[in-house]
Amino acid sequence: MSPADPALNTALTRAYGLRLPIVAGGLQWLAEAQYVSAAARAGVLPFLTAASFPDPDDLRAEIRRTRDMAESRAFGVNVSMLPKLVPGEKTADVFRLIIDEGITVVETSGRNPEPYLPLLKDAGVTVLHKVPSVRYAVKAQSVGVDMVSVVGAECGGHPGMDLIGSMVNLALAERRLTIPFLIGGGIGAGSQIVAALAAGAVGVVIGTRFLVAQELQAHGGYQQALTAASELDTALTMSSVRNTIRTLKNETTQTVARLEADNPQIGIEELMPHVAGAIGRKAYETGDTSHGMLSAGQSLGLTDRVAPFKDIVAQLEAEALIALARLRPS
Known part of the structure; x- marks a missing residue:
């Protein structure tokens, strides 16, 4: 699988054989095998959420189930290091399980991953660390993570205390970072992917836009509420x-x-x-x-219908190609 346009081919797509330079970030309780494998097959890089499976045997089983369903496509595991989600004394055990299962990329968040980097790097695992603003990305870069994703104030979940918008984060990241970075927060259209790449990002992080994927294991009433909501909700x-x-x-x-x-x-x-x-x-x-x-983030304004994951990705790709065409001489 390769991008439909060379401009969409980045270090991220090349590393994981992606159709689009998109990370489907870990979603508490929702990022399980059916959803993650659908995202992987659609050509983006998704993450199972370790905190959704506090029993190690359950997490191991879910990784294996996802691998069986993903048709050899890449996926990783999200590890939130907040003590209330994954107790500190167990975090290293979670990473060891992930390594043992052959996972080659993890998404970390919650606090500084530095104590666990030797363990992960010795196993050849790529560490994508998620932060709410560029000042934390600079710190993550200094301790040796491989990539960072910076999620702005528009994002669903935890945007941090700084509440810096995604466009500002994008420009600051280009100036202050030397490692590959992704931008998230309010991303739900293909034109935003092109904008992020133009400013130096290797990809984007999308969460809310994918909450209306048909494969998500959630009640239809929940997804209908999301499609009915707007960016103001x-x-x-x-x-x-x-x-x-x-x-x-x-x-x-x-x-x-x-x-x-x-x-x-x-x-x-x-x-x-x-x-x-x-x-x-x-x-x-x-x-x-x-x-x-x-x-839920402000990209609720872009969640207009429930659809198969591959259809959402196809729409994002079509929008990205239109945006690229605008930039090229006719």
């Missing part, structure tokens, strides 16, 4: 506990925003009854999106 909360998150607006975001406004010193313990991951997970199972912190 997200909310930023939890900055009071320095864990800013962008999610779909709903009753929970209204409640959390009110609690934070009433008590700026509120602690995570008081918020947890509303923001616990188990609440949001129910939305994926029941289709009721009125409660829970449901990560």
